[in-house]
Amino acid sequence: MNSLLSPDTEVTLLLTAPLLMVGRKRAQDDSPRRLTPGQYAKLVERIRGCGRNLGDLAGPEGAEILEECQTGLEPEHIQELLTRGFQLSQVLELWRARSIWVVSQADQDYPSRLRQKLGSAAPPVLYGCGDGDLLERGGLAVVGSRRVSDQVIEYAEQTGRSAALANCTIVSGGAKGVDQAAMRGALNGGGAAIGVLADGIEKSVLQRENRNVLMDGRLTLISPFDPRAGFSVGNAMRRNKLIYALADAGLVVESDYKKGGTWTGAVEQLTKLRSAPLYARVDESGSRGLEALLEMGARLWPNPQTADDFRKALSGTQVYSEAESLWKSAFQTDGLGAAGSTNTDSAESLGLHILIESADSNGLPASEALFNCVEELLRSLDTPTSESDVASYLRVSTTQAREWLKRLVAEGKYTRSKRPVRYDRAI
Numbered sequence: 571m572n573s574l575l576s577p578d579t580e581v582t583l584l585l586t587a588p589l590l591m592v593g594r595k596r597a598q599d600d601s602p603r604r605l606t607p608g609q610y611a612k613l614v615e616r617i618r619g620c621g622r623n624l625g626d627l628a629g630p631e632g633a634e635i636l637e638e639c640q641t642g643l644e645p646e647h648i649q650e651l652l653t654r655g656f657q658l659s660q661v662l663e664l665w666r667a668r669s670i671w672v673v674s675q676a677d678q679d680y681p682s683r684l685r686q687k688l689g690s691a692a693p694p695v696l697y698g699c700g701d702g703d704l705l706e707r708g709g710l711a712v713v714g715s716r717r718v719s720d721q722v723i724e725y726a727e728q729t730g731r732s733a734a735l736a737n738c739t740i741v742s743g744g745a746k747g748v749d750q751a752a753m754r755g756a757l758n759g760g761g762a763a764i765g766v767l768a769d770g771i772e773k774s775v776l777q778r779e780n781r782n783v784l785m786d787g788r789l790t791l792i793s794p795f796d797p798r799a800g801f802s803v804g805n806a807m808r809r810n811k812l813i814y815a816l817a818d819a820g821l822v823v824e825s826d827y828k829k830g831g832t833w834t835g836a837v838e839q840l841t842k843l844r845s846a847p848l849y850a851r852v853d854e855s856g857s858r859g860l861e862a863l864l865e866m867g868a869r870l871w872p873n874p875q876t877a878d879d880f881r882k883a884l885s886g887t888q889v890y891s892e893a894e895s896l897w898k899s900a901f902q903t904d905g906l907g908a909a910g911s912t913n914t915d916s917a918e919s920l921g922l923h924i925l926i927e928s929a930d931s932n933g934l935p936a937s938e939a940l941f942n943c944v945e946e947l948l949r950s951l952d953t954p955t956s957e958s959d960v961a962s963y964l965r966v967s968t969t970q971a972r973e974w975l976k977r978l979v980a981e982g983k984y985t986r987s988k989r990p991v992r993y994d995r996a997i
Contacts, residue, residue: 577625578676579695580658584628585648586610586694589657590770590798602650609643611690614675616641624676628652668775669784670699670797681705687815687845693794699775700790704764709739710884711817711846713810713832714748714824723751725851726823730755730763736880739764741817743809744774744791748823748832753789762788766813768806770799803831810835811843818884819847821871825859833859840866847886856967944974945983954992 575583583589585605605613617624620639627635627648636645665672673679674695679702684692698705710733712726730752733740740756742749744765753763763783767774771793774780783789794812795805810831814820820839825832839848840863849871850860864870874880944964951963961971975993978984984993 575662575672576674576677577628578623579672579674581624581628581652582610582674582676582694583658583672584654585613585651588796588799589654589661590796602647604651605643605694607692607694608690610694613641613643613648628655665697665797668699668772668797670697670771670775671702672697673702681816683708683816684812687843688811691811692815693812696792696794697771697797698790698792699771700784701787702790704739704762704787704790705792705816707739707762708816708818708884709733709741709762709764711741711813711820712748712752713743713813713820713822713835714752715826715830715832716745716747718747718824722748722824726751727755727758729821729823730757730761731759732874732877732880734759734761736874736877736884737761738880738884741766741813743768743806743813743831745806752823757783757788760788763790764816765789765791766809766816767791767793768795768809769793769801770795770797772797806831807834811838811845814839814843814846814848817846819849819886821849821851822860822863822868823851824853824857825850825863827858827862833863836863836868837866840868849883853967856969858969861967861969941974941977945978948978949995954987954994956990956992960993 586607588604614624616639617627617635620635622635622639626632632652633645633649636643636648641648672695675685675692680696681702683706684696710729712729714722714726726748730740733752734756738761740752740761740763742753742763742765744750744753744767749765753765756763765774771791774791775784780789780791784791792812793799794809799805814835820836822832822836825836827833836848839845848863848868850863850868851871852873853860860868872879872883874883947964948960951960957968957972957975960975961968964971975984975986979986979993983996985996986993
């Protein structure tokens with residue numbers, strides 16, 4: 571990124587950035603009320619509509635331009651923000667000393683993915699350190715909770731290592747837990763990562779573990795918030811959309827149910843933004859948050875084993891990825907006799923054969939093909955049987971087993987008895 575600011579970017583900073591300075595105890599935001607992203611976008615639209623550039627507002631004709639273009643904003647307010655030139659020069663010196671660059675929507679270097687996917691909701695300014703070209707490469711957004719088990723941490727790290735082998739960039743939020751684990755896996759595997767931080771990047775760029783990979787061009791840290799800004803829950807929520815917008819697809823490794831930043835960002839992605847396909851990890855222990863996201867439309871992550879499969883999953887071209895993922899998690903085991911026995915030569919082979927055959931010949935969605943496989947394999951079980959027996963047999967969560975059984979009952983293929991609850995094949 572160019573360390574020299576264009577006149578348009580200088581004005582953007584004056585109008586939208588807090589330009590935090592160091593007080594005796596902490597950075598202080600003493601600026602006048604800054605423009606919101608919406609106000610800024612409207613101002614830029616009006617200024618350009620008049621054949622002017624945003625940087626012209628800092629010139630001697632600034633007041634006349636504001637009146638001419640009828641921006642809908644108070645000219646006195648704009649002029650007050652533009653008088654912060656000395657403060658801007660001070661923070662620019664500080665940022666340059668820490669190799670922090672700044673780019674605004676007025677610059678050609680501003681990430682095109684943010685422009686295209688977020689439109690007017692894209693942040694007016696981005697602060698960053700590292701190779702800005704990484705922001706155009708796409709990749710896999712990996713997100714998840716902060717407090718997770720060691721097993722989930724290892725899963726996230728392995729996902730990062732797989733991305734590195736596939737030459738795919740990991741995009742994440744840099745928070746403790748899943749985010750950092752995925753980024754660590756990618757970087758330790760020789761790959762690249764983008765950290766979209768919920769606070770200012772000044773501390774992060776000075777950390778020893780980040781120094782070499784920033785210099786090597788394999789790590790880029792960015793934030794829409796002032797380099798000295800502290801963490802806030804609101805900032806964490808607002809930056810989620812940037813993570814997904816910079817990626818080709820997203821993967822939720824772990825999420826609380828109906829709470830937390832991971833859940834909020836994923837729901838926003840599924841129901842509103844839809845800027846990237848969203849996957850969820852297959853969790854045999856039955857994560858309520860992940861199951862709820864799947865019910866809302868998230869796809870099952872196929873746990874790709876090769877670099878080629880990883881790239882296919884990222885592009886969404888794997889025809890059977892949704893079903894095959896769950897299928898393999900259910901049947902990659904030494905035996906299938908947990909709740910009953912089967913006399914098939916290989917249940918996994920049989921299941922995948924039916925799955926692919928169904929999808930190929932009938933044009934079925936992967937989820938429908940998988941359901942057909944489940945129905946076929948349940949013929950091996952003695953009935954009546956319980957939900958937990960089916961879950962154990964298929965090695966899936968009880969919730970998933972219950973959903974399949976409910977559908978079989980609704981279709982008249984099974985009956986359900988109470989006290990105790992048991993399912994039996996209909997005669």
